[in-house]
Amino acid sequence: MRPGAIIPATAASLTSLTVTMAVMCYLACLAIGALILVDRAVTSWTSGLSREMTVQVRVVRDADIAQEVEKARAVTAAFPGIIEVDILDEKAGEKLLEPWLGTRSLAGLPVPRLIRVVTDTENPPDVTALGQALSQVKGATLDTHQKWESELTRMARALSAVSYAILLLISVSAIAIVIFATRAVLQANRHIVDLLHLVGARDSYIARQIDGRFLRTGLLSGFIGVGLGLFTFLLLGLFGGGSESGVAAASRGLLFSTPSIAIWSYGLLFAVPIAATLICLITARVTLIRRLGVIT
């Protein structure tokens, strides 16, 4: 004959806590997904961009554009720290203007010419000096992408900060609802708790009769949340606005990427049920011990 559970599971069920915690875990997964994507995007932008610069040569009256472009190439190529200098053909300039002017022919229009410059990351060139050197070329400007890069990085940082704040808020509200649920369980079983005290049970013994249910709730809701999260990323990857869409590609990247990255992101996602379980268990236990201590 197995002894019956001292605190019956039927009194004050934890179903609503499980549902709420599962939703919280799901939101946490989305926030973590956003963090990973932003982090990955920043890495790829910055590594790509900082290796490249562009020299733009605008058409200036009284100057032969072809000559000026050649001059700009020569000045740049002679500069230390430059690995490669590449004059892009006129099409590249037209493509650049496409969003504004459409695909109609731009023949005869003063389209700027572009020179792609690859720098040596080990031994980067003095950008200011290069800019000054280029000022002798009519219509030439150096675009280091630095403004772009810092703009993107700032935005990414803001996004990451928002994600962290969301994770923090989720944790705080999870703790609050676990405290609330723990008190409800104690209240619903008050007559049992009182009797256990009177027959000599220690607070830790009574807490142990209850906190196992919170542990199971944390685990279950955590895995439901992660499951839903992975399913969401899968759906986004498959149907997130066409295969070329950034969201879809990013979601696929999150799920199916090189093993090293995948392990990292799955690891972060599966930290959610672990965190949920710890939050449930520790919060319930601390609340129980504190509340039991004031019941005589």
Place this chain on the structure above:
Amino acid sequence: MLRLENVGLKYGDGPEILRDVSFSVRPGDFYFLTGPSGAGKSSLLKLLFLALRPTRGKLHIFGEDVGGLSHSKLPAIRRRIGVVFQEFRLLDHLSTYDNVALPLRVAGRAESSYRLDVMDLLDWVGLAHKSSDLPPVLSGGEKQRAAIARAVIAKPQLLLADEPTGNVDPLLAKRLLHLFLELNRLGTTMLIATHDKGLVRQAERPVLHLEQGALNLQ
């Protein structure tokens, strides 16, 4: 074992239920606690099993001053006290067997170490055939016996019983009295609140009488 000095008790802002109650109980004593209904017998017992604290006066249990007792020290003291509650306080979701075994279980004992003791005791109080029944299907007398069995299963040094024969027929009352006398002979100190004059007469033990908040030895 128990010492009360000018103990007073009131509930909230109500009148004083107990006034200047003083008495002491030594190990091995057997006392009845009598008095009309509402005199405060149950309240006095609640003080003794530490469910209430006196509003004034001094209360010593097993040599410990209850006034300065911290929460963490209560379980050790309560394990030395068996209580038969007037309203039984059996747990409705646990079998009779589990209810009786509860004090041993919360003390951390393994089920295999106490199962024979519990079955023996259930047999002795005539509940062996009800061991797996839940309290809601037991009769008043059966609940009473289960409550008594739970109070004595851990062999407490002090047994506090609140109207333990209130729900049983005279024959069973007599058997229970013999159980109490036997436990007392084996060393358990007894304090039994009752208004059953017949029981008191049969036992020939000293009586503490409570009336209008005052306690007198008769």
